[in-house]
Amino acid sequence: MTSSQLTEIFVEAGTVVSVEVMYDRVTDRSRGFAFVTMGSVDDAKEAIRMFDGSQVGGRIVRVNFPEVPKGGERLVMGPKIRNNNRDFVDSSHKIYAGNLGWRVSSQDLKDVFAEQPGLVSAKVIYERDSGRSRGFGFVTFETAQDVEAALKTMNGVEVQGRELRLNLAAVKAPSSPSVTEENEGSSVDTSELVSSAST
Missing domain, CATH: 3.30.70.330 (RRM (RNA recognition motif) domain)
Known part of the structure; x- marks a missing residue:
């Protein structure tokens, strides 16, 4: 068009x-x-x-x-990137959550796993400049056993019309925040x- x-x-x-x-x-x-x-x-x-x-x-x-006003993505999203990830708690016991719908927020992702034992935190990864979801995120847990249980229970569960694709996340050294919530x-x-x- x-x-x-x-x-x-x-x-x-x-x-x-x-x-x-x-x-x-x-x-x-x-x-x-x-x-x-x-x-x-x-x-x-x-x-x-x-x-x-x-x-x-x-x-x-x-x-x-x-x-977000056209051309103002960086200005608007910059503070959101910093503010909305202060609550995320990283852990060596972490799941990669893929195939997320574009409108699934970090809170939505956390809510999906709310009933899982040992849940610590969750975040969706967003493009730094545009604020658009990259379609994946991470969910952290207290123990390796909690991770295994969540992988078995939640893999393939439908969230906003799409099936979760879960894997054990590779653990990396903490870096500066680079994600943001939706501007809702x-x-x-x-x-x-x-x-x-x-x-």
């Missing part, structure tokens, strides 16, 4: 100021989302009403206000929208 094609679609909701489809710097392929700047907040709200959850170009799209619940008074196509 090109910028001009998106413009033709969104103009039905009001004035379209600009459309920017986001591309991967290496492959030059679309990353599956775009920023659409409407002429006013009312036009933006109308576009959300008209197109969120609708089919565009053969895919169901999500249309909403951006959680922010309200943005802007005419800019994010349009993303679900696969």
